[in-house]
Amino acid sequence: MPLDLHVFRTLSDNAGALLHDPASGACAAVDVPDAGEVLAAARARGWTISDVFITHAHHDHTQGVAAVKQATGARVVGPEDARAAAPLDRVIGEGDTVSLGQETFEIWHTPGHSDGHLSYIGLGSKVALVGDVVFVMGCGRVQPGQMDAMWTSLSRIMALPGDIRLVGGHDYTLANARFARSVDPSNAALSARFAEAETAKAEGRFWALTTVAEEQATNPFFRAGEGALAAAVGRVGAPAAQVFAALREAKNKF
Template identity: 75%
Template sequence: MPLDIHVFRTLSDNAGALLHDPASGACAAIDVPNAGEVLAAAGAKGWAISQILVTHEHADHIQGIAALKQATGARVYAPAAARGGAPVDVVIGEGDHVALGGDDFEVWATPGHAEGHVSLISRASALALVGDVVFVMGCGRVMPGRMEAMWTSLSRLMALPDATRLITGHDYTLSNARFAAAMDPGNPAVAARLAEAEAAKAAGRFWALTTIAEEKATNPFFRAGETALAATLGLVGKPAGEIFAALREAKNKF
């Protein structure tokens, strides 16, 4: 039986996310920007949170964990770097596995945005919890000196099957879509997604769920090896990792 997924806005643009296994009743919160908002979302669904899965150590992803754990007794699975800001029951890292009901999540180290960043991958559910490594049509800011690490992390995620759904950490979709259109102006898929992002913003719709296929078609950071992107930056013939770094610097100034 597939996992139920609920993604919602918390704080101003963070993604709150809940995964629920209908067979066992197990429910996991993915990061906790705000405990009250996560509890309210779970209550509205009638789900009892039993686990907290953490992607990385930044405060806006872990600041609500202590309160949520106190309210629910949930077991916290997090990278070691999160221990300074949250009560962690089980430290997770590359090669570990976390069970949610009958589902199994592989833990991948995906540094670049944060040194302790991990992504959790369920092959059975075709689902990846990618935190701030990937956003809809974008990627997270990169730590100084860690462009190569971020490109490696992105490349690894890009190799997942096209149908894999990605739960991302923020909704920066409209800004990302505008940047993608500037970098890849001849791409009709980007133009269509920009129009969708503008409509979503106007309607107040939160957008932090995407797929590998959609990102391959429209995310400039996924398309760093494409000639069109290289031409925009004057880097035709350069390695994809170098083009990615130039794109990320351009986005920082966009």
């Protein structure tokens, strides 16, 4: 039986996400930007949070974890560098697995945005929890000196099957779409998605859920190996990692 997935806005643009296993009743919160909002979202669906999966240690992803653990007794797992920010029951890293009901998530170390950043890859449920590595039509900011690490992390995620759903950590979708269109103006799929992003913003819809295939078609950071993107940042013939770095620097200044 597949997992139920609910993605919603918390704080101003953070993504709250709940994964629920109907067979066992187990429910995982993915990070906890705001404890009250995450607990309310679970109550509204009749779910009880049993687990918290932390993607990375940044305050806007961990500040509500202790309160959720206190309210529910949830088991908390996450990277070593989140230990000071949240009450971890288990430290996890590259090569580990985490279970929710019958689903097993592979744990990938995906640094670049933060040193200990983890992604949770659920091939059975076709969902990957990618935190601040991948956003809809974008990617997270990169720590100084970590461009190569971020490119490696993105490359792993973009190689997943196209129907894998990606749960990102924020909704920056319209801003990302504007930048993507500026460097890839002839991409018809991107133009359509840009229009959708404008509509979503006007209607107040939250958008932090995408698929690998959709990002392969419209995300300039996924497409750094293509000539049109290299030309857009003056890196024709350069390796994809260098094109990615130039694209990310251009986005920082956009």
